[in-house]
Amino acid sequence: MSAREEILAAVRGALAGADRADTPVPRAYRDAPPPADVVGLFVERAADYRAHVVRCAEADVPAAVASALGGLTRVLVPPGFPYPLPIPVDAGESTAELDRVDAVVTTAALAIATTGTLVLDHTDGQGRRALTLLPDTHLCLVRTDRVVPDVPAAIAALDPRRPQTWISGPSATSDIELNRVEGVHGPRNLHILVVG
């Protein structure tokens, strides 16, 4: 018997005589009233995780991006990035080349207020996964109408067939004496521009 057959047979044997009817799953948590100021809460919670968060109007995006990037020179945006900025577009640079890039500027699929989380589903404007991983600075633009209240709202809005990266603050570790330290393998600087 193959491993597959044997494991499935063992599962069926283990469940012989068990009541197989589903337990109802309480789902009232999905109907929790949204926070009064969803965008404000997102800004506060993202900053809690030591992300640098700035709010700006649509028209001020170029200036806000320039200010957030400071003096960084080797910067990329992904294909399909919606704002006209004087920044070159990722043309499929190799991993080694990406490792020499200082910063990347992208959009996000959505943002979650209660947890201060950005979610990228790596469609147009967000880039392939390596693009937002290797450079040490990630500047992410999220429009106010893309901020959802909580995790259930985010899960409901996202398509599982897309690869996703959920980002809550810069790379961090608690592995030394359980003290949180920002900055391990992922981008050590996370800037968020909340637009609108």
Add this chain to the structure above:
Amino acid sequence: MSGTFLGMPPFPTAARAALADSQLRHNLAHATGTIRGKRAGVVAEVDDWEQLRLAGAAIKDNALRSLDETLLRLEESLQDNGVTVHWARDAAEACSIVASIARGHGVDEVVKVKSMATQEIGLNEALAEHGIAAWETDLAELIVQLGDDLPSHILVPAIHRNRAEIRELFRDKMGSVGMPAPEGLSDEPAELAAAARRHLREKFLRAKVAVSGANFAVADSGTLVVVESEGNGRMCLTLPEVLISVVGIEKVVPTWSDLDVFFQLLPRSSTGERMNPYTSTWSGVTPGDGPQEMHVVLLDNGRTRVLADEVGRQALRCIRCSACLNVCPVYERTGGHAYGSVYPGPIGAILNPLMKGVGEDAQTDSLPYASTLCGACFEVCPVRIDIPEVLVHLRSRVVDAHRSGPPSAEALAMRTAGWLFGDARRLAAAEGASRLASRLGRRVLPGGRRALGWLPWPGSLWTGARDLPAPPRRSFRNWWKDRR
């Protein structure tokens, strides 16, 4: 290469050595105290935490109760997404599948995302036998691997090490396996993290094959999920050409929407954060983005044995958050090594006997007793595993497994007590003896009651680790007789 748990002594023996290590106790008390406070804070922020726990338990139960069908759905979805699915009955089979895929690509190294399943099956040691180096990339796992040490916590395997010990390790060992630690490395956690970043970056950039586990596997969409903090997981899941994920069969959840419960329960219970820094989800191969060849190894290795235990099967709900370790008064004092397994603490005390079976070896049989049954673990468990209930159930199974052999000292003591209590005259004589013993009580317990600090053998088996309250000067029967 890292150490092995094989040949560990039973819990009481191992615990005695751990308790004598004051550095270890200091490190553990500090670390578990910190994380307990953080968890309590972020759990209190959630209005419907108890309902989330009930939802988490129900979702897992539903997946487990139809596990055969759920697994077949998962297999089909994975295959539709371009993933090759393998099944492994046990550790050896899983290791040989991973080794043969790696060898098929001609590599002599793989990078690894922290994964309990691959720890459990001893994958690193098995790959080493095939001449393949497995680099752990989680900071705590790196510390354990460089120190040829054993993990002592599910979430933070190096919780038993403090910053000074870690600096020594980085200075002494990093250079022999790659980029050395920088000159003048201090014991500041930020500097230590930066040294790990430099050390591992070259390994991430050149790796062809990565090995991961998965926190969740979604049956309907064939999605795998890895929850992490450092970005080492993203590196391994994104940069290599080939990704092999070893997934315990209990990791399956029915639908994508079920994740809206677990993405709330897990980070708050685990690291005490509203959300962990990074979560990656992927549903097979994405052209032009990430690994273009993917394998999933579905692992049994004792899980169907757990499923067959009607009381114990709730342990398969476990999402490996480690909240039960951080609140356990026993774990806080003995640390994880005393449990002799990659699964320490309260969850390890039930998972190991359930997966391996009782009555086979003394070490496993000792684990259900490594608890005061205080119930703190059940209270914090995000999927409501009633660990005390399972511990008591397993104690009865351990006793049953030893019924045929020669009686234990405990069984003899119980039999003697039964004989004494079974007859009024014998009991009166015993009460006379205990009146004598009441005068020997020299130590005073909190609350003022006197205690016998020490008894001669075989009583020393009891008093070696516990205070025995001194018997009262008068027995109840004696007092009652005088009142009439």
